[in-house]
Amino acid sequence: MSNIIEIILKRVGTLFATLLIMSFIIFILVEIMPGDVAQMILGQSATEESLAALREVKGLNEPLLTRYWKWISQAVQGDLGESLYMKGVAINSILWRRVGHSLVLAATAFLIFVPLSIFFGVLAGVREKKFSDSLISFFGLATMALPEFVSGILLITVFAVKLDVLPIVSVIPIGETLWQNLNILILPALSITFVMFGYVSRMQRSSVINVMNSDYIRSAILKGMSKRYVIFRHALKNALLPTITIIGMNMGWLFGGLVVVETLFGYPGMGSLLMTAIRTRDLPLIQACVLLITVIYSLSTMITDILYNYLNPLIRFEGEGV
Amino acid sequence: MSYILFQLKRNPLAILGICILILWIIIAIVGPSLVPFSYTEMDSVNQLVPMGTDGHVLGTDNLGRDILARIVYGSRSILSVALLTSILSTVLGVIIGFSAGYFKTIIDTIFLRAMDIIMSIPPLVLSLVVLGILGDSTIFSLTLIVSVAFIPATAKVARGVLLTEKNQEYVMSARIRGENHLYIMFIEILPNTMGSIIVEATARFAYSIMMVASLGFLGVGMQPPTPDWGMMVIENKPVISQAPWAVLFPALAIASLVIAVSIFSDFISKVLINGR
Numbered sequence: 380m381s382n383i384i385e386i387i388l389k390r391v392g393t394l395f396a397t398l399l400i401m402s403f404i405i406f407i408l409v410e411i412m413p414g415d416v417a418q419m420i421l422g423q424s425a426t427e428e429s430l431a432a433l434r435e436v437k438g439l440n441e442p443l444l445t446r447y448w449k450w451i452s453q454a455v456q457g458d459l460g461e462s463l464y465m466k467g468v469a470i471n472s473i474l475w476r477r478v479g480h481s482l483v484l485a486a487t488a489f490l491i492f493v494p495l496s497i498f499f500g501v502l503a504g505v506r507e508k509k510f511s512d513s514l515i516s517f518f519g520l521a522t523m524a525l526p527e528f529v530s531g532i533l534l535i536t537v538f539a540v541k542l543d544v545l546p547i548v549s550v551i552p553i554g555e556t557l558w559q560n561l562n563i564l565i566l567p568a569l570s571i572t573f574v575m576f577g578y579v580s581r582m583q584r585s586s587v588i589n590v591m592n593s594d595y596i597r598s599a600i601l602k603g604m605s606k607r608y609v610i611f612r613h614a615l616k617n618a619l620l621p622t623i624t625i626i627g628m629n630m631g632w633l634f635g636g637l638v639v640v641e642t643l644f645g646y647p648g649m650g651s652l653l654m655t656a657i658r659t660r661d662l663p664l665i666q667a668c669v670l671l672i673t674v675i676y677s678l679s680t681m682i683t684d685i686l687y688n689y690l691n692p693l694i695r696f697e698g699e700g701v
Numbered sequence: 702m703s704y705i706l707f708q709l710k711r712n713p714l715a716i717l718g719i720c721i722l723i724l725w726i727i728i729a730i731v732g733p734s735l736v737p738f739s740y741t742e743m744d745s746v747n748q749l750v751p752m753g754t755d756g757h758v759l760g761t762d763n764l765g766r767d768i769l770a771r772i773v774y775g776s777r778s779i780l781s782v783a784l785l786t787s788i789l790s791t792v793l794g795v796i797i798g799f800s801a802g803y804f805k806t807i808i809d810t811i812f813l814r815a816m817d818i819i820m821s822i823p824p825l826v827l828s829l830v831v832l833g834i835l836g837d838s839t840i841f842s843l844t845l846i847v848s849v850a851f852i853p854a855t856a857k858v859a860r861g862v863l864l865t866e867k868n869q870e871y872v873m874s875a876r877i878r879g880e881n882h883l884y885i886m887f888i889e890i891l892p893n894t895m896g897s898i899i900v901e902a903t904a905r906f907a908y909s910i911m912m913v914a915s916l917g918f919l920g921v922g923m924q925p926p927t928p929d930w931g932m933m934v935i936e937n938k939p940v941i942s943q944a945p946w947a948v949l950f951p952a953l954a955i956a957s958l959v960i961a962v963s964i965f966s967d968f969i970s971k972v973l974i975n976g977r
Contacts, residue, residue, distance in 0.1 A: 397821050408834060520967055521960045524907040526915045528934055532952040540942050547941060635825025639915050657833035669830055677821045
């Protein structure tokens with residue numbers, strides 16, 4: 380068990396180092412954006428004196444490192460600053476609700492694609508080279524690199540335009556909450572499912588095939604156990620392990636996909652907020668959004684990694700990984 | 702060569718995928734001179750008309766621009782950017798990944814940490830923010846930034862294949878002969894790992910198309926008036942219930958290209974890796 384704690388501590392340490400460097404890169408990246416912040420706040424007609432005064436107040440004349448330190452230390456304490464475009468509005472008051480919406484959408488997609496792709500991946504794996512395998516494999520191959528907005532458009536055309544059973548856009552009416560409008564989650568979540576299904580089911584299939592060809596499965600079958608029992612009791616345990624890593628590795632695509640899907644459906648999440656921030660050149664909001672996406676993404680990668688280490692008996696009991 | 706033909710005969714799907722891909726390449730090269738409309742021409746009489754009206758084979762968008770012409774012209778930018786990106790990211794990935802895996806000292810540690818840092822931000826978000834900040838994307842900036850976002854993936858693959866070859870006898874003998882490191886890396890090892898690298902490059906091609914189309918969709922791809930498939934989708938999405946063709950055809954164009962390339966790269970990996 381002490382190995383696991385050691386691994387966790389190591390991971391958390393790496394996470395902090397990575398986040399510190401990444402936050403600096405994000406800060407610099409947004410700082411080099413063409414345009415003068417003081418000019419953006421006061422508009423084109425501002426006088427030279429008022430611009431200089433504002434720069435002084437906002438600390439824009441200070442060296443880069445000082446400003447970075449101020450920004451990151453406030454961010455760690457939970458103060459993400461004020462939006463530039465929506466003047467004087469604290470970023471905290473807009474961001475967190477959007478983050479919640481995005482996480483609900485991601486979780487919905489997750490609940491759909493994980494069981495679905497594992498089920499079909501296992502099915503394809505145990506029926507290798509049969510018709511159902513070819514069908515599932517082709518579908519996985521076709522959806523693997525299909526952009527989310529393309530699958531989204533196909534879904535909208537069928538379910539919203541032709542059948543008219545689900546809404547075309549996923550906006551929440553003013554004064555209502557997400558929980559009163561759960562049907563707006565279905566199409567965006569399904570659009571994400573398409574891409575994820577491709578990756579995960581293909582990975583699951585090949586890992587099932589690998590395990591089914593191993594000696595211990597062969598001896599279990601030769602011993603006269605039913606194939607069903609062998610698959611569920613012996614094969615699945617080992618065949619699920621690589622899938623966990625793949626799901627974790629693809630969380631990056633999922634977060635990128637959220638930006639695309641939220642923009643397509645107009646869903647009020649973190650991704651569409653980032654798009655608005657880029658369009659309106661709202662520097663503090665861009666910094667806050669990207670920082671938060673990085674934090675959430677790194678955390679989920681770390682959790683997958685720890686989970687993998689924990690579930691893998693080779694690492695859990697021996698310390699040194701394979 | 703005969704082995705490829707043999708594999709092709711066993712994979713009718715691969716033939717279909719390669720045909721679609723070749724078709725798109727032909728369209729990108731000669732298509733623009735065959736369509737009767739230009740991609741900027743606004744037909745003020747025929748706005749949002751359905752397929753087949755007044756010579757608009759696939760209809761028009763809300764500004765009266767011909768959908769077919771815009772798809773045909775748009776194939777040029779997406780194919781060239783995606784192709785350049787897959788080549789550039791593979792070349793850079795091989796150079797970086799090979800150096801890291803070959804020297805294995807502090808360089809390798811720095812490499813792994815640096816890749817972890819770039820990987821801590823989703824590639825699409827990274828490219829989106831950088832392109833959004835730079836503004837006015839060109840083929841050059843688009844290719845460069847998407848390639849950089851892909852380097853962690855390609856470099857890790859390159860490093861992995863180098864490590865499997867590094868302790869082979871032919872590398873040892875080259876080292877004993879006194880060849881320099883560059884010679885060993887690129888003249889001795891590279892040709893032996895070409896199969897895996899080509900597989901990675903073709904898979905990268907499919908992801909590049911996905912990425913470039915998504916960036917276009919998010920408005921940071923090729924800038925107007927250059928037609929961009931992704932941008933056509935988001936521009937016409939508000940009118941999807943009146944004029945589904947204006948959204949559906951660009952989306953189908955992306956889908957057909959992406960699926961064809963995926964099938965192609967799957968076939969390449971079957972021939973080059975599993976087949977041996």
